[in-house]
Each structure stands twice: as C-alpha cells, then as structure tokens.
Amino acid sequence: MSNINWAEDLDQLANELPLLHKNLFFNQGKKQFYTSISMLKERVKSMDSYTIVMEIARIVAAIGDAHTSVAVPRYKRLPLECYWFQEGIVITSILPEFEGLLHNKVVKIGEMNIDRVVERLSGIVAHENQSFLMSQLPGYLICADILFGLNISNNIESIKVTLENHNNKQRDVIIPTIRYKDWQTDALHEKGRSSSELPLYRKNKDKYFWSEFDPIKKLLYINYNSCRDMPNCTVEEFSQQLIKDVQSNEDIQKIVIDMRNNGGGNSELFKGYLKWLSTDDRLNCQGRIFVIVGRDTFLPLC
Structure with missing residues (x-):
C-alpha cells in the first residue's frame, strides 16, 4: 500500500461519509469526527500503512454504527479460532499440528495482557453494544495484520501468545501465522464428538x-x-x-x-x-x- 495517497483518501472520507450516511453524527459531534481526520492527516507521512489503516478504522468505529466500518485488509492470521466466554477468550478450533493448544485461554499477546489487547481492539471494532463486540472481537484477535498495526505484536510472520490451561498453568508459545486462504475449515474442534x-x-x-x-x-x-x-x-x-x-x-x-x-x-x-x-x-x-x-x-x- 506504499503508493496510496492517504491525505487524499482522508479528504474523501471527511467529505463523502457525512453525505452518504443517513445520520453520521447521532453518537458523536461533527467536531470530533473532523478533528480526528485532520490530526491523522498531519501524521500520515511518518506512519506505516498498517498503523494508518488502524487509525482510520478507529475514526469510523467511533461513529458507533455497526453497519459503518472499515473493511480492514487481512492477509495473515493465527491458525486458530477463539470464542469469548465469561471466563475469557479461549481457543475453540485449531489446526491439528497445534492440537495441544486447543481449549487453552489466551492471557497475553506478545507482551500485552489480554485485557489491554481487548481494549485496543475494541477501539477499531464498529459496534453498538457489548454483545456484538464480544461476537466480532475474536475475529480481530487472530489477525496478524491488525495486531501489528495496533502495536500489539511486532511480527507478522509469527506471534508470541501466552496461554493458560485448565490447571491454571501458563506457557509462552510462538505460533507461526498462515495466509487466510490457507485456513482449513476442517481444523481441529469438537474433539471426540460425532456429528x-x-x-x-x-x-x-x-x-x-x-x-x-x-x-x-x-x-x-x-x-x-x-x-x-x-x-x-x-x-x-x-x-x-x-x-x-x-x-x-x-x-x-x-x-x-x-x-x-x-x-x-x-x-x-x-x-x-x-x-x-x-x-x-x-x-x-x-x-x-x-x-x-x-x-x-x-x-x-x-
């Protein structure tokens, strides 16, 4: 994305989204929306594309409309899926080669505690209530591009994850990422249960x-x-x-x-x-x- 004219794109966002949306400022004032865009325009030359996209996603998510969001580019992901239970975010599906990590709870990404990770991710997820946030956030959590753009992880090819098993024992695991198109729908889940x-x-x-x-x-x-x-x-x-x-x-x-x-x-x-x-x-x-x-x-x- 090195050839993108970010300032021009931000101008388009500022000019067109208020015209296309039925009621863009139902949740926040105009001043906050336009100020956020202006401040980002001043910084884009010193930012990498991953971070710029995350900041645009944050501006749009602040509108508070789940139907209005940024389709964040997703190229690399962790080879697993999670679900946000009352007890925490747990791995519910994973490729067979990582079977030992199934049903473990995620307690850290990189050096960041999961509560802080959730806080950062929540800022770019367009949502109107906590229930929808809990539904969408696990899909953001596994995206290496997003984790890198939010400075949660410093690597896209592999990510350090701290996990906790049912005995409350924690361990650090370096998990290599895969391309989204390489994710297998027959990943390990519902272990030992027939249809x-x-x-x-x-x-x-x-x-x-x-x-x-x-x-x-x-x-x-x-x-x-x-x-x-x-x-x-x-x-x-x-x-x-x-x-x-x-x-x-x-x-x-x-x-x-x-x-x-x-x-x-x-x-x-x-x-x-x-x-x-x-x-x-x-x-x-x-x-x-x-x-x-x-x-x-x-x-x-x-």
Missing part, C-alpha cells in the same frame, strides 16, 4: 437454513443462519416447504426459529413465512413459537 452428538445449532454449518422435526417433542426446529439464498435453494422455496410441512403434519405443535448464528443479510427474504405463521391458528399463540438469538444475531427477525 450426532453436537447440539442442533452447531450442525450443518455449510447451510444458510435448514429444518428438522422432532416427533417426540412435536417440535419443528428451523435453523436460519443467514438472510440470503443458497445456490440450490432460495429462502422463498424454503419458506414454502416449511408451510407445507406444518399444513401436512398435525403433530407439529411448536416451532423454534434459531438465529444464533445469523450474521445478517436481507431480512426481507423471510418475511413472507413470518407473515403466514402469524395467521396460523394452531401455532400463533403463547407457548408455541420460540425465537433464539445470541451475540452473533445481527439483523432483526422482522
């Missing part, structure tokens, strides 16, 4: 939506992972099949719509089914329809 043992919401991760009927509980489980059509099935086709399933099966007495993993998309696509469901006398009553949401649920159901 049948996984909870419903963790099955069929390759599908945007799917359903399953439990005849014992008389419950139709609908997993709605993404508000978009699949190549072999549209949301409309899926909705019509759900309607047929309910109409043809009197045993269906309850419906669960699980949106815990739904990161957004076009929320209009599922409205047709919801409108039909609201008119069904058998199910549209108290104690028959349940909706599950979580920190990863980005768009409202309707």
Whole structure:
C-alpha cells in the first residue's frame, strides 16, 4: 500500500461519509469526527500503512454504527479460532499440528495482557453494544495484520501468545501465522464428538437454513443462519416447504426459529413465512413459537 495517497483518501472520507450516511453524527459531534481526520492527516507521512489503516478504522468505529466500518485488509492470521466466554477468550478450533493448544485461554499477546489487547481492539471494532463486540472481537484477535498495526505484536510472520490451561498453568508459545486462504475449515474442534452428538445449532454449518422435526417433542426446529439464498435453494422455496410441512403434519405443535448464528443479510427474504405463521391458528399463540438469538444475531427477525 506504499503508493496510496492517504491525505487524499482522508479528504474523501471527511467529505463523502457525512453525505452518504443517513445520520453520521447521532453518537458523536461533527467536531470530533473532523478533528480526528485532520490530526491523522498531519501524521500520515511518518506512519506505516498498517498503523494508518488502524487509525482510520478507529475514526469510523467511533461513529458507533455497526453497519459503518472499515473493511480492514487481512492477509495473515493465527491458525486458530477463539470464542469469548465469561471466563475469557479461549481457543475453540485449531489446526491439528497445534492440537495441544486447543481449549487453552489466551492471557497475553506478545507482551500485552489480554485485557489491554481487548481494549485496543475494541477501539477499531464498529459496534453498538457489548454483545456484538464480544461476537466480532475474536475475529480481530487472530489477525496478524491488525495486531501489528495496533502495536500489539511486532511480527507478522509469527506471534508470541501466552496461554493458560485448565490447571491454571501458563506457557509462552510462538505460533507461526498462515495466509487466510490457507485456513482449513476442517481444523481441529469438537474433539471426540460425532456429528450426532453436537447440539442442533452447531450442525450443518455449510447451510444458510435448514429444518428438522422432532416427533417426540412435536417440535419443528428451523435453523436460519443467514438472510440470503443458497445456490440450490432460495429462502422463498424454503419458506414454502416449511408451510407445507406444518399444513401436512398435525403433530407439529411448536416451532423454534434459531438465529444464533445469523450474521445478517436481507431480512426481507423471510418475511413472507413470518407473515403466514402469524395467521396460523394452531401455532400463533403463547407457548408455541420460540425465537433464539445470541451475540452473533445481527439483523432483526422482522
């Protein structure tokens, strides 16, 4: 990114974002936005591109709108995934060659304590509440480019991580980074558990939506992972099949719509089914329809 005219890009950000956004200054005053850009323009000549991008991300994140963010370039990453539990940020998936690190808690990156790391990362994550921050931050934590740009790590090719196991024993590990395109979806996770043992919401991760009927509980489980059509099935086709399933099966007495993993998309696509469901006398009553949401649920159901 050495040939980028950063001053020109910052001028474009200052001039166009207020015009394109419906209400850019709902959370902060104009003065703070323009002052932050002006101060960065004065410093860009002495900064590296990684740090400049992080500072731009910080300015945009301060707007406080999760839909308005900087798509930070991501080239190198740690070969793992994490989840932010109440107890801390824990490695939940990792390449087989690092199996011994699975389920360890991250307590330091480089020489920086994890609380300080979280504080720095929070400044560039566009979010409106703590729940969404907890959802997004682990994806930033594994990005070597971001860690380098925020001066959390001084190396992009390998990163020192301090981990803590279930016995509260800590150790430092130097983990080599990989390219994002080399990350394997079959990384080690759910060790020792077959697909049948996984909870419903963790099955069929390759599908945007799917359903399953439990005849014992008389419950139709609908997993709605993404508000978009699949190549072999549209949301409309899926909705019509759900309607047929309910109409043809009197045993269906309850419906669960699980949106815990739904990161957004076009929320209009599922409205047709919801409108039909609201008119069904058998199910549209108290104690028959349940909706599950979580920190990863980005768009409202309707």
